[in-house]
Amino acid sequence: MLTLAGVGTLGGLTALAATKIAPWQTDHSAHGTDPAWIEPVDASTSLAPPAPTATATGTLPPRQEIISRYGTRTPHYWGLHPDSSWSTFPTDTSLTLNSACLTFDACSDSSGYDERLINRLREQQIPATLFVNQRWATTHRQKFESLMADPLFEIGNHGTNHRPLSVSGRSAYGIAGTKNVAEVYDEIAGMHTWMDTNYDLQPKFFRPGTAHADNVATQVSRAMGEWIVMFSVNGDAGATASANQVYQQFLQLRPGGILLAHFNRPGSETAAGVERALPVLVARGLHFRRLGEVLPATTSPEQPPRW
Secondary structure (H helix, E strand, O other), X not given: OOOOOOOOOOOOOOXXXXXXXXXXXXXXOXXXXXXXXXXXXXXXXXXXXXXXXXXXXXXXXXXXXXHHHHOOOOOOOEEOOOOOEEOEOOOOOOOOOOEEEEEEEEOOOOOOOOHHHHXXXXXXXXXXXXXXXXXXXXXXXXXXXXXXXXXXXXXXEOXXXXXXXOOOOOEEOOEEOOOOHHHHXXXXXXXXXXXXXXXXXXXXXXXXXXXXXXXXXXXXXXXXOOEEEOOOEEOOXXXXXXXXXXXXXXXXXXXXXXXXXXXXXXXXXXXXHHHHHHXXXXXXXXXXXXXXXXXXOOOOOOOOOOO
């Protein structure tokens, strides 16, 4: 099994058995020390998008209601696979039996758009869920609108300012996280409200900046109507991996797996590795689905269903 430098096997989640898989089976033993990709930090100065209003529009609950409900809770986990999040999905239906999900992030405003990667997905009709940060979307608005209008893709919320999602000010890879429940709300609500206001789009899934969160923040996100989705396979090490490393990582994908890579760094070798890997995975009989097709709704606002 390939191990990227500084990446490791992500708590044993890189390879998955083609059986029923559930998110609570993820390894929480490291409690935030799981090795993961080192995402390049954008050191350039740029204006943050406007802060959301006190009560966001659309389907979100009032800000103060969330603060009152969750503001006194103390987290017991910080890392890549908190409770109330998904890193894999169950494979016990005919739709999901041989399925996996590709997810690609767009993280910041000053980075670009990997047109080669997106074009390959379109040419081969490979569906994917795209997690988009508000700064990237506002800077690359025409590209965002093109992706949003394409039925091949599903748009997820990658936050307002690309911050790790913490209720106590935890950081990841030198990026400061949110400090309390109010800031967690704002990080989720800013992008949600922007999409809802401008495009009548309410995202169902959220991935925090750096893919780090604590278990209280994930409860907040779910109460706001968005599942937090992490990953089981790290596809491109924050768009720093070589084409061969990307290829090898993609080949670790199994039914029930969720792969994370990036489409905001056209200078990376992600697209080249994906181009090599996709035909191999398709030949193995793997079917690609958007997250909305494989993560079912649940009556509980906080906990994934137990399969």
